[in-house]
Amino acid sequence: MRKNRDNLKSPEQELRIFRVRALLAAVLVFAMTGLLMGRLAYLQVVQHELYSTRSEKNRVRVEPLPPTRGLIYDRNGVLLAENRPTYNLTLVRERVDDLDATLGLLVELLELPEEEAEAFRVRSRQRQRPFQPALLMSDLDEEQIARLSVNRHLLPGVEVEAQLLRYYPDAEVMAHALGYVGRINAEELANLDTGRYAGTHFIGKTGVERFYEDQLHGQAGLRKVETNARGRVLRELGRTDPVPGQNITLTLDHGLQKLAYELLDGRRGSIVAIAPRTGEILAMVSTPGFDSNQFVTGIDVASYRALQENLDLPLYNRAIRGHYPPGSTIKPFLALAGLAEGVITPDRTINDPGFYQLPNDTRRYRNWLRWGHGRVDMERSIAVSNNTYYYALAYDLGIDRIHETMSAFGFGKRVGHDIFGESTALMPSREWKRGRFNQPWYPGETLSVGIGQGYWQVTPLQLATATAVLANRGEWVKPRLASRIGDEELPARLADTPSDIEIPHDAWWDRIFSGMEKVLTGHEGTARRTGVGLEYRMAGKSGTAQVFSLGQDQRYNAEELAERLRDHALFMAFAPTEDPQIAVSVIVENAGGGSTHAAHLARAMSDAWLLKDREPDVEELREAMADDGSQVAGN
Structure with missing residues (x-):
């Protein structure tokens, strides 16, 4: 009976349970509502403020506007480096969902070699800040643009942008002097002003383009644009225009530069021509050249490997980095040093039996x-070009005085004002040899230096500069490539110009010049x-630089030697003697004596500059050099 009563429902208990549950539910609802x-x-x-800014960034985007690179002209207004319209492929990594898939699709659509896939990955990571476009490829052709346009929906974050691309009309002729621009690499990117280079994909790599990068580049601008949810631009909200780079006018003469290139005829060598009174570089050629336009758009691996493996070293700028024994071209400078130091007089004579011997030495220096x-x-x-005279003169001067006086002419130093990558070459001394080899200096080495051999090495630019200083009767000029930056003329005498060279008697200059005139007449x-x-x-003065040494009783026979073991031909000259307008240095590798090859090239350069109404006949000149090769002895 009690059991049945226990099974009956209790309304009071159920109401109490309901109220507890309802209260808990209400508390939970109110807590969740309060939290929300x-x-x-x-x-x-x-x-x-934070989310308002983020929202605005999703709708409004700031895009960099790269500046237009300054143009480069020659002294007569001939355009040497221009900007031409082109289409570039860019990628914003933050807008790409699957980077590898996107890059793979691009390689497939553009039908690029598989090796380009890795190159694309590297370039996709080279940008300056988030949402900054990275340059993947330059100078797209019409077919490539069409394929990208058709598949645009599959390529989020990928854009084809119209930009100006550097172009060199006479690339091979001007390659070493102008240099070139190329893609900004990771190392350069780490050191650049990101604001100034925002949106910029190219930077000067060598030559004038590198030295005057700050002036040529300009200042980047920006624009504020409104975009839709897909990131497409709807309208422009504001703009700060970029500041274009400054134009640069060079001292180079396009016609003379082209003539120098043709005269060398693809042989390994260099020609440098300078206006003695001003230091203006009229021509500076290194051959063989190369197509610098390939480096602007990104040279392919096979082409670059071919340039690197070429035995003629087309990428090597011989004009400023080539090291050559100066040979007999330095004899006028050495004679001047002997006069200035009181070691010789203009009329002192020696008897030359065909050799020179040091005191207490049986060796004959021939x-x-x-x-x-x-x-x-x-x-x-x-x-x-008597060697015996200069053996004796070098011995009497000694290496210390030779080093001092030749250094005053710029040998062993960087002589250019705005020449990127110039080498100092080598003007040897006792201290140099002690530091380099831990050995003393020997008298026989002084004799070798006396005829421009041994350790002494010069660059074509150094030799042309020293010739210009000689032509100026000791007045120093600093070689330069730029004459005007924007509207500003460079000063006539640069602040870093070395001191002039003074000698006791001005008439001695005339005696040196008289000997040099007799070289030609x-x-x-x-x-x-x-x-x-x-x-x-x-x-002028000819010179022959030995590539390898002969034994004491051996005779030089070019026909028996491999072509690359033959002597280098050198010549330096200035004209007119009484009022110098041009100073020239010529070096032709493995061409034999300077009097039979390089001298003709120097004469042609002077004729072209001084006799402007005449066009040198290059073919006729080549025939003359061929006929002359075995008829004039000397160095």
Whole structure:
């Protein structure tokens, strides 16, 4: 009976349970509602500014506007480096869902070699800041643009942008002097002003483009645009225009530069021409050249490997980095040093039996003419390029005074004002040899230096500069490539110009010049065939630089040597002697004697500059050099 009563429902108990449950549910609802309202209040009030900015960024985007790179002209207004319209492929990594898939699709659509896939991955990571486009490919053709347009819906974050691309009309002729621009790499990116280079994909790599990068580049601008949910631009909200780079006018003469390139005819060598009074570089050529436009758009692996493996080293700028023994071209400088130091007088003579011997030494240091030149004074020693005279002079001067006086002419130093990558070459000294080899300096090494051999090495630019200083009678000029930056002229005398060279008697300059004129016009002159028909006074000096050493009793025979073991041909000259307008240095590798090859090139350069109404006949000149090769002895 009690059991049945226990099973009956209790209304009071059920009501009590219901009230407890309802209260708990109400508390839970109110707690969740309070939490939600608190979160909404936090987002709407406390975090209002943050999320308002983020929202604005999703709708409004700031895009960089790259500046237009400055143009480069020659002295006569001929355009040497221009900007032409092109289409570039860019990618914003933050807008890409699957980077590898996107890059793979691009390689497939553009039909690129598989190796480009890795190149695309590297370039996709090279940008300056988030949402900054990375340059994947330059100079797209019409077919590539069409394929990308058709598949645009599959390529979020990928854009084809119209931009200006650097172009060099005479790429091979101007490659080493102008240099080139190329894609900004990771190392350069780490050191750049990201604001100034925002949106910029190219930077000067070598030559004028590198040295004057700050002036040529300009200042980046920006624009504020409104975009839709897909990131497409709807309208422009504001803009700060970029500041274009400054144009640069060079001292180079396009016609003379082109002539120098043609004269070298693809042989390994260099020609540098300078205006002595101003230091303006009129021509600076290194051959063989290369197509610098390939480096702007990104040279392919096969082409770059071919350039690197080419035995003629087309990428090597011989004009400023080539190291050559100066040979007999330095004899006028050495004679001047002997006069200034009181070691010789212009009329002092020696007897040349065909060799020179050091005191208490049986070794014979031979003259190039084995039976000797007999009685030789200073002027004749220059005209016939007598070695014995300069062995004796070098011994009397000593290496210390030779080093000091030759350094004053710029040998062993960087001589250019705005020449990127210039080498110092080598003007040897006791201290240098001790530091380099931990050995003392020997008298025989001084004799080698006395004829421009041994350790002494020069660059074509150094030799042309020293020739210009000589032509100026010791007044120093600093070689330069730029004459005007924007509307501003460079000063006539640069602040870093070395001190002028002074000698006791001005008449000694004339005696040196007289000997150099006889090189071309004297009946014994080593380059007398080159001087035939000269219509102005020209002073010059030939030189022959040995590539390898002969034994004491061996004779040089070019026909028996491999072509690359033959002597280098050198010549330096200036004209007119009384009022120098041009100073030239010529170096042709493995061409033999300077009097039979390089001298003709120097004469052609001077003719072209001084006799402007005449066009040198390059083919006729080549025939003359071929006929002349075995008819004039000397170095």
